[in-house]
Amino acid sequence: MENVPVLIVGAGPAGLAMAACLTHLSIPYVIVERDDCSASLWRNRAYDRLKLHLAKEFCELPHMSYPTDAPTYIPKAMFVKYLNDYTMRFNIQPKYLTCVESSTYDNDKKCWSIVARDMAEGKTINFVAKFLVVASGENSAENIPVIPGLDNFPGEAIHSSRYKSGKSFSGKSVLVIGSGNSGMEIAYDLATHGVNTSIVIRSPIHVMTKEVIRLGMTLAHHLPLNLVDNLLVMAAKFIFGDLSRHGITMPKMGPMILKTKTGRSAVIDVGTVGLIKKGIIQVKGSISKIIGNIVKFQSGDEISFDAIVFATGYKSTTNMWLKNGESMLNDNGLPSNDYPNHWKGENRLYCAGLARRGLAGIAMDAKNIANDIKSKFEFPWFAST
Numbered sequence: 001m002e003n004v005p006v007l008i009v010g011a012g013p014a015g016l017a018m019a020a021c022l023t024h025l026s027i028p029y030v031i032v033e034r035d036d037c038s039a040s041l042w043r044n045r046a047y048d049r050l051k052l053h054l055a056k057e058f059c060e061l062p063h064m065s066y067p068t069d070a071p072t073y074i075p076k077a078m079f080v081k082y083l084n085d086y087t088m089r090f091n092i093q094p095k096y097l098t099c100v101e102s103s104t105y106d107n108d109k110k111c112w113s114i115v116a117r118d119m120a121e122g123k124t125i126n127f128v129a130k131f132l133v134v135a136s137g138e139n140s141a142e143n144i145p146v147i148p149g150l151d152n153f154p155g156e157a158i159h160s161s162r163y164k165s166g167k168s169f170s171g172k173s174v175l176v177i178g179s180g181n182s183g184m185e186i187a188y189d190l191a192t193h194g195v196n197t198s199i200v201i202r203s204p205i206h207v208m209t210k211e212v213i214r215l216g217m218t219l220a221h222h223l224p225l226n227l228v229d230n231l232l233v234m235a236a237k238f239i240f241g242d243l244s245r246h247g248i249t250m251p252k253m254g255p256m257i258l259k260t261k262t263g264r265s266a267v268i269d270v271g272t273v274g275l276i277k278k279g280i281i282q283v284k285g286s287i288s289k290i291i292g293n294i295v296k297f298q299s300g301d302e303i304s305f306d307a308i309v310f311a312t313g314y315k316s317t318t319n320m321w322l323k324n325g326e327s328m329l330n331d332n333g334l335p336s337n338d339y340p341n342h343w344k345g346e347n348r349l350y351c352a353g354l355a356r357r358g359l360a361g362i363a364m365d366a367k368n369i370a371n372d373i374k375s376k377f378e379f380p381w382f383a384s385t
């Protein structure tokens, strides 16, 4: 049994930011991570050509800036280096290969009681914590839709988190399912590696350039969101033209308001739209079923593919291990309260990085949570237990 003042679950960017903010306020903590490294999403589950989608000023963690000569859009390897430097700077030492399996609030002892599995030794570790911070991410498990016939598809069918590069698919026909940032970028990557690429775009999306989004995020500090949205939509129409005849329609809500209300981000074009317009990437609608290697679309089209990439997002798995967290998280394991009141539950329970607001949201959550813990922290509470 280990008594800890604060337990942080997860050592991705949110867990690391949380650890740094606590250190900054001289509050001791323990951080656990199920993988054998920090930020495994970025090290092991991201494609090669990934850069941060947002400009660097919106992607900093608390108390440490990017080097001044860093490019505006940070490449994956540089972001991983930043996280390594961050971990060193704040002397963060996660307990790796430690997977939290359950957390319950003990009403008598007024503490969180946490059971974790030490995956190296195969044994159980029990923690008792006064404060519990959920930093296990929105991207904890792959989300793959149910499609009749998928199980018998003879080709490779992978989730975007396992996709590295189009190189290995060269000369083949590949279907990308999902039109968020990952799907659109993976389609581009495939097409530029000589892959016959199709992409399923089912729902309306906002397509923007990264510069337009950067401008929008900057203007949003000074102007009402609906005004900013009108400007962004005008800019997008000017830059891309009417994309509806290519199968891409715009949502009714503007991009900034949509992000605030639903968490859905605009897609930042990396060149995909140009290839769609040229007919190099084919846009498809909903799938009805798969028979062998033939994909049947609701439009009636039947096309054979060698491989499928599911860029269909992720789901939170917090509800599988967190008990008594109902005041903070809904049935999907995401905050029940709207931003900016989403990060705090009852009984000194918190969540960092679950509000679909990227790294800027993570930085804000970590600062808010650390300050709240500071205001309740009686040093040394653990000496008396």
Ligand SMILES: Cc1cc2nc3c(=O)[nH]c(=O)nc-3n(C[C@H](O)[C@H](O)[C@H](O)COP(=O)(O)OP(=O)(O)OC[C@H]3O[C@@H](n4cnc5c(N)ncnc54)[C@H](O)[C@@H]3O)c2cc1C
Binding pocket: 009, 010, 011, 012, 013, 014, 015, 032, 033, 034, 035, 038, 039, 040, 041, 042, 046, 050, 051, 052, 053, 054, 058, 059, 098, 099, 100, 101, 135, 136, 137, 138, 139, 140, 182, 321, 352, 353, 354, 357, 358, 359, 360, 362
């Ligand atoms: C492809 C991609 C690109 C993105 N690009 C940007 C961008 O440009 N800008 C931006 O602001 N945001 C971006 N995001 C969104 C977000 O910033 C990242 O997803 C970020 O990594 C989230 O950090 P996190 O710490 O909340 O979650 P994660 O990085 O997922 O970290 C959570 C950690 O918790 C661990 N964990 C989970 N369950 C348990 C458990 N039970 N016990 C122990 N450990 C556990 C996981 O192994 C993981 O290491 C992107 C996301 C993706 C997927």
Ligand SMILES: *[C@@H]1O[C@H](CO)[C@@H](O)[C@H](O)[C@H]1NC(C)=O
Binding pocket: 173, 196, 197, 198, 282, 303
């Ligand atoms: C490329 O894919 C399309 C379907 O999206 C198909 O009609 C076409 O025949 C394919 N071309 C080649 C060379 O395989």
